[in-house]
Amino acid sequence: MxxxxxxxxxxxRVFRDKLVNAGHLIPSGVxxxxxxxxxxxxxxxxxxxxxxxxxxxxxxEVIRFPPILSRAAYERTDHxxxxxxxxxxxxxxxxxxxxxxxxxxxxxxxxxxxxxxxxTDLVLAxxxxxxxYPTASGTLPxxxxxxxxxxxxxxxxxxDDPARMQMxxxxxxxxxxxxxxxxxxxxxxxxxxxxxxxxIGLDVTRVVANDPFFGRGGRVMKATQREQELKYELVVPITxxxxxxxxxxxxxxxxxxxxxxxxxxxxxxVAHSACIGFGLERIALALxxxxxxxxxxxxxxxxxxxxxx
Amino acid sequence: MxxxxxxxxxxxRVFRDKLVNAGHLIPSGVxxxxxxxxxxxxxxxxxxxxxxxxxxxxxxEVIRFPPILSRAAYERTDHxxxxxxxxxxxxxxxxxxxxxxxxxxxxxxxxxxxxxxxxTDLVLAxxxxxxxYPTASGTLPxxxxxxxxxxxxxxxxxxDDPARMQMxxxxxxxxxxxxxxxxxxxxxxxxxxxxxxxxIGLDVTRVVANDPFFGRGGRVMKATQREQELKYELVVPITxxxxxxxxxxxxxxxxxxxxxxxxxxxxxxVAHSACIGFGLERIALALxxxxxxxxxxxxxxxxxxxxxx
Numbered sequence: 001m002x003x004x005x006x007x008x009x010x011x012x013r014v015f016r017d018k019l020v021n022a023g024h025l026i027p028s029g030v031x032x033x034x035x036x037x038x039x040x041x042x043x044x045x046x047x048x049x050x051x052x053x054x055x056x057x058x059x060x061e062v063i064r065f066p067p068i069l070s071r072a073a074y075e076r077t078d079h080x081x082x083x084x085x086x087x088x089x090x091x092x093x094x095x096x097x098x099x100x101x102x103x104x105x106x107x108x109x110x111x112x113x114x115x116x117x118x119x120t121d122l123v124l125a126x127x128x129x130x131x132x133y134p135t136a137s138g139t140l141p142x143x144x145x146x147x148x149x150x151x152x153x154x155x156x157x158x159x160d161d162p163a164r165m166q167m168x169x170x171x172x173x174x175x176x177x178x179x180x181x182x183x184x185x186x187x188x189x190x191x192x193x194x195x196x197x198x199x200i201g202l203d204v205t206r207v208v209a210n211d212p213f214f215g216r217g218g219r220v221m222k223a224t225q226r227e228q229e230l231k232y233e234l235v236v237p238i239t240x241x242x243x244x245x246x247x248x249x250x251x252x253x254x255x256x257x258x259x260x261x262x263x264x265x266x267x268x269x270v271a272h273s274a275c276i277g278f279g280l281e282r283i284a285l286a287l288x289x290x291x292x293x294x295x296x297x298x299x300x301x302x303x304x305x306x307x308x309x
Numbered sequence: 310m311x312x313x314x315x316x317x318x319x320x321x322r323v324f325r326d327k328l329v330n331a332g333h334l335i336p337s338g339v340x341x342x343x344x345x346x347x348x349x350x351x352x353x354x355x356x357x358x359x360x361x362x363x364x365x366x367x368x369x370e371v372i373r374f375p376p377i378l379s380r381a382a383y384e385r386t387d388h389x390x391x392x393x394x395x396x397x398x399x400x401x402x403x404x405x406x407x408x409x410x411x412x413x414x415x416x417x418x419x420x421x422x423x424x425x426x427x428x429t430d431l432v433l434a435x436x437x438x439x440x441x442y443p444t445a446s447g448t449l450p451x452x453x454x455x456x457x458x459x460x461x462x463x464x465x466x467x468x469d470d471p472a473r474m475q476m477x478x479x480x481x482x483x484x485x486x487x488x489x490x491x492x493x494x495x496x497x498x499x500x501x502x503x504x505x506x507x508x509i510g511l512d513v514t515r516v517v518a519n520d521p522f523f524g525r526g527g528r529v530m531k532a533t534q535r536e537q538e539l540k541y542e543l544v545v546p547i548t549x550x551x552x553x554x555x556x557x558x559x560x561x562x563x564x565x566x567x568x569x570x571x572x573x574x575x576x577x578x579v580a581h582s583a584c585i586g587f588g589l590e591r592i593a594l595a596l597x598x599x600x601x602x603x604x605x606x607x608x609x610x611x612x613x614x615x616x617x618x
Binding site for chain 1: 335336337338342343345347350370371373374375376377378379380381382389390393394396397398399400401402406409412413421423426427428429431433440441443444463465467474475476477523524525
């Protein structure tokens with residue numbers, strides 16, 4: 001097992017270096033943080049447009065959030081209890097002249113100046129849909145809502161795996177409504193997402209999955225999430241056929257966000273929610289892995305579907 | 310003076326409420342942080358495309374960074390000394406089970422749990438071009454570089470002014486090269502940016518400006534920056550004709566970033582740099598202010614230039 005882990009890490013670094021040599025990833029000096037080439041970015045943009053096309057009949061409300069979330073709203077979710085190791089909390093300096101002079105002194109002395117900072121009212125969004133729920137408090141329209149989102153998500157998990165970026169874009173369709181509506185959305189979008197990924201030449205498998213909950217309590221939560229089949233991932237080979245990578249996932253949240261943010265259906269019941277999320281950078285990486293470093297040389301049908309030609 | 314300030318804040322809140330009522334801004338509960346409607350986002354996207362068109366002859370390298378920056382690179386700039394009050398430092402939880410239990414206890418007891426977090430290797434990018442310079446260390450190609458960037462920038466300055474968002478997109482063209490190249494880029498792009506803004510019906514004025522440097526020392530730096538005319542802003546009326554808002558700016562950095570990141574010209578001299586930055590959300594807000602809440606009713610020439618029709 002350990003040997004396989006080491007091998008797979010080596011293969012991940014080989015693929016990362018290939019992307020760096022091709023100019024698609026520009027190392028930042030921090031693991032899992034890269035600049036992207038114009039070509040890489042163009043693939044991401046075309047994927048975004050393709051997802052829109054596949055979801056055109058949904059007449060979804062389009063909303064775009066910056067990649068930050070009110071800390072008060074964040075604290076109404078259970079993220080701090082369940083995944084604090086992935087959190088990005090935003091801290092800043094709010095002192096006056098004496099504290100400022102101490103900050104500068106500490107920095108110049110290579111001391112830990114971070115203690116001079118204070119937590120702001122903001123955290124980085126752990127997923128594209130987190131900023132939505134606090135804005136949905138109240139009663140949903142009859143029929144509920146379907147919302148089209150795209151935003152950067154942050155997860156503090158430095159890694160040499162190019163597919164594990166610390167900040168990446170999620171394109172989502174979120175359903176807010178009854179249990180039936182949430183489940184129907186989840187099921188319909190898992191099918192659509194599978195077809196979407198197959199149509200661009202990716203070898204996709206649907207698996208029951210779990211979130212990376214923290215610690216001892218997290219082990220129980222993982223098992224429960226799997227038992228209830230609340231999370232599915234669509235995995236495709238990026239660096240390995242044996243351990244393929246999740247490039248899209250669906251979450252059925254039960255009434256979790258409905259309860260946290262007082263969201264009700266038109267009938268007054270607590271709203272359920274479900275989302276499908278596409279990891280745009282990961283799908284792009286899967287395409288580069290499957291079809292090569294130059295999109296101009298990708299198979300014609302893939303280029304055509306993505307309107308690259 | 311105080312009365313004028315109060316009045317202008319009222320006018321800012323009136324404009325913000327108008328945008329909220331039209332659905333273009335969705336309040337997040339934190340000042341200066343909003344979701345955007347699909348229509349607002351579409352204006353931003355069309356502005357981005359228009360800037361690309363205006364810069365097409367530059368044959369710029371396109372690079373896209375996520376809105377984060379290596380903290381080690383950040384510390385090589387002088388931002389911590391000059392504008393620490395605007396910083397967004399990213400902190401996360403990296404403890405084990407005992408620290409985790411203490412974190413959860415503190416959160417449940419409404420104590421300050423932020424002290425359980427530790428600074429990560431990342432800060433939020435204070436401007437779209439900050440992540441570029443650390444990747445440019447070494448010798449520039451003959452002729453230097455022109456780089457096309459677009460990224461979210463973070464500035465911790467909560468405000469009721471809808472034009473003062475805490476996280477917003479900057480579209481930039483950065484020049485790395487000799488002093489002459491940097492200055493020529495600055496001058497050429499100030500002219501182009503003025504024309505660009507005029508072509509979409511905005512009443513633009515070029516002014517010498519300064520960065521919001523912190524504290525007592527900052528006052529001297531502001532004066533020096535103005536004396537040397539290192540920063541120009543293009544201002545347009547958004548909520549007030551008397552105090553128009555900067556929607557684009559140019560910065561000539563002298564050899565500041567060249568020295569900080571060991572960037573040399575092909576001749577071995579320390580590189581100079583200059584950038585032009587377009588504040589995409591601010592330009593969109595200026596358009597909504599000048600032409601009304603419904604882009605379908607904007608003047609035909611503006612719609613045509615932005616390819617909205």
